[in-house]
Amino acid sequence: MKxxxxxxxxxxxxxxxxxxxxxxxxIKKLEIKKILVKDESEITDDRMTLQxxxxxxxxxxxxxxxxxxxxxxAHTFITDAMKKGKxxxxxxxxxxxxxxxxxxxxxxxNNVAVMYEATCGGGIAWIDALNRTKKVDNILEISGxxxxxxxxxxxxxxxSDVAFxxxxxxxxxxxxxxxxxxxxxxxxxxxxxxxxxSYTAFNQHFPIENVICYGIRNLQQQDVEYAKKLNATIxxxxxxxxxxxxxEEYVMPNMISNNQMLAQVSNNFNAITxxxxxxxxxxxxxxxxxxxxxxxxxVQDILIIENGNPSTNTYEEGIIDNQIHRGKYYxxxxxxxxxxxxxxxxxxxxxxxxxxxxxxxxxxxxxTASDDSLFIAExxx
Amino acid sequence: MKxxxxxxxxxxxxxxxxxxxxxxxxIKKLEIKKILVKDESEITDDRMTLQxxxxxxxxxxxxxxxxxxxxxxAHTFITDAMKKGKxxxxxxxxxxxxxxxxxxxxxxxNNVAVMYEATCGGGIAWIDALNRTKKVDNILEISGxxxxxxxxxxxxxxxSDVAFxxxxxxxxxxxxxxxxxxxxxxxxxxxxxxxxxSYTAFNQHFPIENVICYGIRNLQQQDVEYAKKLNATIxxxxxxxxxxxxxEEYVMPNMISNNQMLAQVSNNFNAITxxxxxxxxxxxxxxxxxxxxxxxxxVQDILIIENGNPSTNTYEEGIIDNQIHRGKYYxxxxxxxxxxxxxxxxxxxxxxxxxxxxxxxxxxxxxTASDDSLFIAExxx
Numbered sequence: 182m183k184x185x186x187x188x189x190x191x192x193x194x195x196x197x198x199x200x201x202x203x204x205x206x207x208i209k210k211l212e213i214k215k216i217l218v219k220d221e222s223e224i225t226d227d228r229m230t231l232q233x234x235x236x237x238x239x240x241x242x243x244x245x246x247x248x249x250x251x252x253x254x255a256h257t258f259i260t261d262a263m264k265k266g267k268x269x270x271x272x273x274x275x276x277x278x279x280x281x282x283x284x285x286x287x288x289x290x291n292n293v294a295v296m297y298e299a300t301c302g303g304g305i306a307w308i309d310a311l312n313r314t315k316k317v318d319n320i321l322e323i324s325g326x327x328x329x330x331x332x333x334x335x336x337x338x339x340x341s342d343v344a345f346x347x348x349x350x351x352x353x354x355x356x357x358x359x360x361x362x363x364x365x366x367x368x369x370x371x372x373x374x375x376x377x378x379s380y381t382a383f384n385q386h387f388p389i390e391n392v393i394c395y396g397i398r399n400l401q402q403q404d405v406e407y408a409k410k411l412n413a414t415i416x417x418x419x420x421x422x423x424x425x426x427x428x429e430e431y432v433m434p435n436m437i438s439n440n441q442m443l444a445q446v447s448n449n450f451n452a453i454t455x456x457x458x459x460x461x462x463x464x465x466x467x468x469x470x471x472x473x474x475x476x477x478x479x480v481q482d483i484l485i486i487e488n489g490n491p492s493t494n495t496y497e498e499g500i501i502d503n504q505i506h507r508g509k510y511y512x513x514x515x516x517x518x519x520x521x522x523x524x525x526x527x528x529x530x531x532x533x534x535x536x537x538x539x540x541x542x543x544x545x546x547x548x549t550a551s552d553d554s555l556f557i558a559e560x561x562x
Numbered sequence: 563m564k565x566x567x568x569x570x571x572x573x574x575x576x577x578x579x580x581x582x583x584x585x586x587x588x589i590k591k592l593e594i595k596k597i598l599v600k601d602e603s604e605i606t607d608d609r610m611t612l613q614x615x616x617x618x619x620x621x622x623x624x625x626x627x628x629x630x631x632x633x634x635x636a637h638t639f640i641t642d643a644m645k646k647g648k649x650x651x652x653x654x655x656x657x658x659x660x661x662x663x664x665x666x667x668x669x670x671x672n673n674v675a676v677m678y679e680a681t682c683g684g685g686i687a688w689i690d691a692l693n694r695t696k697k698v699d700n701i702l703e704i705s706g707x708x709x710x711x712x713x714x715x716x717x718x719x720x721x722s723d724v725a726f727x728x729x730x731x732x733x734x735x736x737x738x739x740x741x742x743x744x745x746x747x748x749x750x751x752x753x754x755x756x757x758x759x760s761y762t763a764f765n766q767h768f769p770i771e772n773v774i775c776y777g778i779r780n781l782q783q784q785d786v787e788y789a790k791k792l793n794a795t796i797x798x799x800x801x802x803x804x805x806x807x808x809x810e811e812y813v814m815p816n817m818i819s820n821n822q823m824l825a826q827v828s829n830n831f832n833a834i835t836x837x838x839x840x841x842x843x844x845x846x847x848x849x850x851x852x853x854x855x856x857x858x859x860x861v862q863d864i865l866i867i868e869n870g871n872p873s874t875n876t877y878e879e880g881i882i883d884n885q886i887h888r889g890k891y892y893x894x895x896x897x898x899x900x901x902x903x904x905x906x907x908x909x910x911x912x913x914x915x916x917x918x919x920x921x922x923x924x925x926x927x928x929x930t931a932s933d934d935s936l937f938i939a940e941x942x943x
Contacts, residue, residue: 199840205697309694313687439820444826460855460858464848
């Protein structure tokens with residue numbers, strides 16, 4: 182099976198390395214024929230080209246592997262490739278979540294496979310686990326740590342008394358966080374991933390903006406100290422739950438009791454739980470990012486196409502209703518007055534614990550407070 | 563695809579229930595045509611028979627699902643079925659581990675698939691994870707909690723000051739432990755599972771007796787108290803490691819630091835880690851036993867056959883060498899004198915911590931001590 186690789190950055194170069202190494206009999210069936218790179222300076226190999234058309238118009242290429250990132254030109258390139266009857270493997274969560282229905286429709290029209298394991302959870306075979314489980318079972322709930330950058334920051338802030346901005350700077354120096362870290366620390370990266378996971382698990386689509394989303398940008402050591410007093414750890418969780426006629430979808434920091442497995446997931450690892458009817462609780466843990474783990478996921482996807490066994494998702498429009506889930510919340514805000522009816526316990530001048538309220542109710546209060554320094558976490562101890 | 567089901571106990575009845583429910587489009591491709599039961603009193607359905615030949619000689623039956631347990635007649639029945647060209651799915655770890663090479667040879671000769679997800683880790687798609695990983699990667703190490711019964715006992719003994727025999731009795735009343743619990747508490751069940759996992763991961767076979775095996779039969783509250791002082795939890799781990807020319811294989815209680823995920827795996831859950839070259843560390847967690855989770859694994863195996871995509875294992879004879887791994891060990895014995903050269907720290911009159919020694923060395927000392935009340939645990943804090 183001949184492959185055209187788009188992008189030769191962190192993930193793309195890992196894909197090239199794994200396939201070129203030809204370690205196993207399965208990998209020996211694969212060959213990277215052409216690689217699209219950004220500029221002359223990247224060309225180190227005679228398979229490399231600056232012209233996408235070299236890949237698009239090569240009829241020997243069966244699969245286009247997109248590891249470019251960003252919306253364009255990745256979106257246009259894979260669209261054109263599908264129209265030419267080429268299968269797609271992508272690691273690009275933002276593009277895939279944004280154009281999900283269009284991509285699924287095009288795949289069906291052109292009878293090609295679209296695989297996207299590497300968009301969620303890096304090296305964790307998470308999308309495969311969902312596809313496998315839903316063949317037999319009703320999936321009821323997905324929840325977990327989908328973002329390695331924020332988990333690294335949270336781990337460091339729990340280990341020692343360091344400020345958010347200093348840990349973020351360290352993470353940037355180590356290559357765990359981008360120069361503009363907004364997608365990670367505001368929860369947007371986790372939101373793409375919970376959306377893609379939900380589209381897969383429930384065969385439903387919804388606009389990603391409907392997912393309630395809180396990040397850890399405003400986290401301070403006083404918040405960490407409070408979690409520690411509860412014998413808990415703060416983790417950024419993304420959660421999806423299927424109810425009879427609707428879905429709940431949210432990204433929210435959580436104070437999780439230390440005797441829960443998710444509390445012990447450290448550094449840039451990811452861990453995702455899935456609850457389904459006959460299987461009960463399952464948890465998948467692994468490298469959430471990094472060149473080789475993510476590239477491994479891409480190569481597994483190529484092998485599934487090679488073996489003629491890709492899954493296909495259908496979709497109908499799903500309705501998000503976040504009024505059902507109820508919890509207690511830790512809130513720190515300059516405007517506690519907005520929350521006065523739902524405060525159960527004051528922790529300090531600007532921080533408090535709420536009574537049990539619906540997610541929608543607390544979200545409404547946070548929106549009303551309009552405080553760009555607000556930090557909120559669900560408390561599960 | 564038509565199925566002949568052997569056995570209608572805990573797992574078999576779960577398989578019948580999942581397939582009869584016809585929940586998904588994939589399950590709708592499956593039909594249970596005949597069910598072998600033990601005696602007249604079990605017959606509640608006109609598919610049930612007391613004659614194995616009714617299944618063996620039914621040419622419409624493509625797959626024989628064996629959920630009988632025990633060596634015979636399960637072994638003879640699946641052997642005959644393979645010779646008739648029927649695919650096999652089994653949940654029977656003891657039989658499968660015992661006759662592994664014979665079964666693999668027969669499967670090859672008769673060009674049939676043999677699937678065994680349900681033999682290890684119940685509902686965890688663990689064998690599938692190994693098969694998936696080894697397509698791309700070198701698997702280096704497997705380690706984890708493979709036995710739910712002992713994990714339940716260990717959890718209860720850490721939660722409160724109860725004696726082993728009382729917790730065991732509770733576990734038996736709850737149906738978590740057999741009337742004769744030896745296979746579980748002596749580590750033999752975990753030994754079958756680590757052997758089957760290793761056969762799969764490394765494409766090597768070895769006699770199961772070569773796996774060093776210690777259980778928790780002699781565990782006392784004083785051992786638990788010592789672990790707690792170390793801020794650790796005792797877990798029964800089975801471990802396999804691939805070295806250049808040999809394998810290490812052992813089942814051994816471990817005192818694991820509480821900030822490790824495995825320490826937080828409670829009750830009858832299983833959790834297994836896999837370390838491989840490109841993927842790094844992965845962990846899989848789920849229901850290790852129980853009717854529906856294990857039956858779910860069986861049904862997944864049937865679907866893999868239905869989709870024409872089963873994996874096949876090759877094997878060569880593997881060499882076990884347990885002289886490489888080194889660790890510190892907690893030992894409680896009536897004969898500490900045997901260990902005098904390797905004691906680092908005395909804990910009580912009959913318990914001590916060793917210096918770092920090879921697994922082979924500590925095993926030799928334990929064998930020499932010939933103390934049937936001895937308890938040993940590797941210390942990893």
